[in-house]
Amino acid sequence: MRTQLSINGTDYDLDLDPRTTLLDALRHHLKLTGSKKGCDHGQCGACTVLLNGRRVNACLTLLCMHDGDEIVTIEGLGEPGEMSALQEAFVSEDGYQCGYCTPGQICSATAMLEEAAQGWPSHVTGDLDAAAELSDAEISERMSGNLCRCSAYPNIVRAIRKAAEGTT
Structure with a gap:
C-alpha cells in the first residue's frame, strides 16, 4: 500500500504491505534504527516517536494509517555536535x-x-x-x-x- 509521509524532514513514498508497523518501516525499510523494538506490545515505550508532534508507540500503529503525516525520530531531534x-x-x-x-x-x-x-x-x-x-x-x-x-x-x-x- 502506498504511503507518503515526512520523516525527520525528508519526504518518503513507501509501497509496503498494509500490515507493516510504523516501527518496522522505520527500522527495516528506512534503516532508522534509533527507535527500538522492546516489547512489541506498546508497554515499554522503547519505540516512541513523534507523530505530528505527539508521542506514539510506533510498534502499535500501522504505517499506512499515516499517509501525509510528519514523523520525527531520535535521528531527527539532533546529531553529534548539534544535540537537542x-x-x-x-x-x-x-x-x-x-x-x-x-x-x-x-x-x-x-x-x-x-x-x-x-x-x-x-x-x-x-x-x-x-x-x-x-x-x-x-x-x-x-x-x-x-x-x-x-x-x-x-x-x-x-x-x-x-x-x-x-x-x-
Missing part, C-alpha cells in the same frame, strides 16, 4: 545506562515538555487551573509509559528537569 537540549541533558546527567530505552525516553520527554507547556494536566497535577510544576512526581507520571530496565529513572528525571529549566 534533552540529548545534552541526558548525557550530562547520565540519563542512560545501556542506552536501549534512551531514544524512546528522549522522544517521549520532548513531547511531554510541550504538553506541560501547553497546560495539559497529568494524573498527579494538583491544580488544574495553574501551570503544572515539573516535580519529580509530575515528570515520573508523565513519563510512565517509558520503561528503563537499568533503572536510571532518577537521572532521567534530573535530565528532563534540567532541559525544562534550560540549564543544559
